[in-house]
Amino acid sequence: MKIEELRKLREKVREDLKLREGIEPRVKIIVSMGTSGIAAGAREVLKALLDEVAKRELKDVIVLQTGEKGLASAEPIVEVVTKEATITYGRVTPEIARKIVIEHVINGRVLSEYVI
């Protein structure tokens, strides 16, 4: 990583970061990364979520990892946490992950067919 590239990036994001300081993100998307989750494809799911969040410039959304949920047969598991509710999705594929961002996170429509 070149220092010049980092400097340019800092200039780009400085104002945004100042505005967000101390403010809780509107949505937290949490991917379960226990052994069974990883084996079931959680890394690709997380990558798809990050790609969608970055591509759509969702600045009030944070994507995080957590450990085993104890629901191995439903992995990969993704939780969408807002002030109003926590929705848990199971057997998530990268395609479903992208749908979760578009439909649930942006449009506010829970994808009930994938909820566990």
Add this chain to the structure above:
Amino acid sequence: MEELSLHLIDLIENSISAKASLIKILIEVSKSNDLIKIVIEDNGEGMNEEEIEKAKDPFFTTKKNKKVGLGIPIFAQIVESCGGRFEIVSQKGKGTKVNAEMKLSHIDRPPLGDLASTLFTSIIGHPDVDFLIKIKTDEGIVEINTAEIKEFLGESSFNHPEVIIFLRENIDREIKGILKGGI
């Protein structure tokens, strides 16, 4: 798990479960020495001797919400079945170091896989943890120090869309640059 990079995520998650705030990762690939080495060291809670002994036992875990811990036993078995060496060094209150070495040319060795995605997702998915990463191959060395990047860009920068894209592209490019042709 078909890739060594997926086992690396599992090891990282073990460090996170042990409340590590700093994770050091060394990946060394040497065609000339016929060696692939994965070392992960954390400053987490550590394990006592009994816990270290049992860490390779699939029916032992200290995690309260989980019945069995399969990650380390499976990885250890893969390393040893490739004629390699798997070692855990840990001290209660000081952290844990896991060292895995195996022959690069061993026929049963799983591929390293998508190391860039593993590192990128782990770094972004754990913004409160610092990663000090070194990848060494015959082609060169890549070093990533997330504490330095955070200091430069700001503590909460890792969930900013521009920063996510920047890290993904940079990690991808730099790792592909020294792991040409796949391992």
